[in-house]
Amino acid sequence: MNDAFININGGQIQSLEMILMITVLTMLPSIVIMTTSFTRIIIVMSFLRNALGMQQTPPNTVLVGIALFLTLFIMSPVLNQINEEAYIPYKNEQITGQEALDRASVPMKNFMLKQTEKETLDMFMDFSGEKITDQYEDLPLTVVIPSFMTSELKRAFIMGFLLFLPFLLIDIVVSSTLMSMGMIMLPPAMISLPFKILLFITVNGWQLLFSTLIKSFN
Numbered sequence: 001m002n003d004a005f006i007n008i009n010g011g012q013i014q015s016l017e018m019i020l021m022i023t024v025l026t027m028l029p030s031i032v033i034m035t036t037s038f039t040r041i042i043i044v045m046s047f048l049r050n051a052l053g054m055q056q057t058p059p060n061t062v063l064v065g066i067a068l069f070l071t072l073f074i075m076s077p078v079l080n081q082i083n084e085e086a087y088i089p090y091k092n093e094q095i096t097g098q099e100a101l102d103r104a105s106v107p108m109k110n111f112m113l114k115q116t117e118k119e120t121l122d123m124f125m126d127f128s129g130e131k132i133t134d135q136y137e138d139l140p141l142t143v144v145i146p147s148f149m150t151s152e153l154k155r156a157f158i159m160g161f162l163l164f165l166p167f168l169l170i171d172i173v174v175s176s177t178l179m180s181m182g183m184i185m186l187p188p189a190m191i192s193l194p195f196k197i198l199l200f201i202t203v204n205g206w207q208l209l210f211s212t213l214i215k216s217f218n
Helices: 002-034 038-052 060-091 097-115 118-128 141-180 188-202 205-215
Strands: none
Touching: 002 038, 002 141, 038 060, 038 141, 038 188, 038 205, 060 097, 060 205, 097 141, 118 141, 141 188, 141 205, 188 205
């Protein structure tokens, strides 16, 4: 009877572990996206596409692919540190799974803290009831991650606004020229699009954008 109870109880524990693992794997893409440089990159490139006036060019799949590879490039030092300090010792059975997770969270947390504004951290610390301190490395991930996401959204929108300005000037000039010539029925976007593309090509826009994005991460 006791053996049967132990078997049933062990089966329940295994089932709960399996459910927990499936849940983590389901959320893993979102966790990875929201704790890396991916968010800022994809938002800025979406702003660029809208500023150029091309709603479907480049396609979403191309933008996501570019953002993923730029993310891998930017996050490579962090990933190498996680591999050396957490994954390899765990693979060699030198540490437990919990210790590997704890070690892996340290480089990710340091990366996020470097990109996060102090005011945002203080705000989420106040919301969570955490004592406000300068030792941000000791903060839990439940505070660091939303603070990082908020700071990333702010920086991405600032960069998107700055991207819009030169293309907005072209739209204003084209619209004013068409109005002065009495060509009211001609869509200004149709005329301004080639000039915006020409400007972007002339300044080597993609290289300038990628270098700015990479340098924007501390």
